[in-house]
Amino acid sequence: MSAAAVEQATQLAKSVRARLTLLAVTEPFHIFASEPGRAVATLEDYQELTEARAQQYLTAAQEKATAADIRCDAIQVENEHPYQAIIDTAVARGCDLIAMASHGRRGIAAIVLGSETVKVLTHSKIPVLVYR
Template sequence: MYKHILVSTDGSELSEKAANHALELAKLTGADLVAITVTPSYPVTYLEGSMPINSDQAKEIEAKWRAESQKYVASIEEAGRQQGVAVQAIIVNNDNISEAILKTAAEKNVDLIIMASHGRKGIARLLLGSETQHVLTNAKVPVLVLR
């Protein structure tokens, strides 16, 4: 059925649920799993929604985000080891999260994308998150969205 599954995580509770589901499905189907998290650049102007800081501070914040991202995908890797699922962890730096997910899915030749209905920015939303909506609309493979 599925041979290569991609799961996107941002460390939120809902994306952890998606990761657990992806691991279970990968184990059931014998698929490999790609765990991806996308870290954006720190916004540097008021227009981008940030407080003005110098470039060294922005680099520190981005390094912290990458370290957190590493924890997210490392936990999926470890769970995969425990369950006998091959997991490739990927951290992508890109301001366009959905495009990074779609590009990675194409590069890794996945046949299923699994993601949460919304991430950290959309916890309070009742509708699909904009990143999820973009992936769902533009993916060339099936997308399983968990709520």
């Protein structure tokens, strides 16, 4: 879903000659993981994995933006609350719009884990465009 959101945001930025700020937010290492895929052996393993994954996503997104002749910055931040990092980054960089994908969690997972998209929508004073 994120790749589709990047594609749409890139097209939107091109149509209005805007600059993109691409953001990857990683969460700090926790001993207990809420999802099996997040369980790793050590802090170093976790940092290596999350850094590599964030860079992979940012590089792919930046390549799309560059191919579309869009000026962009790629940023990776770590924050306990990803929604807050998204909002804080948008405010600090003077963004006019936050464009993001809906993660797509459903049912109990969405209730228990919450939705970062909903949190951004609820707390942001900057307009938010959600791609599904």
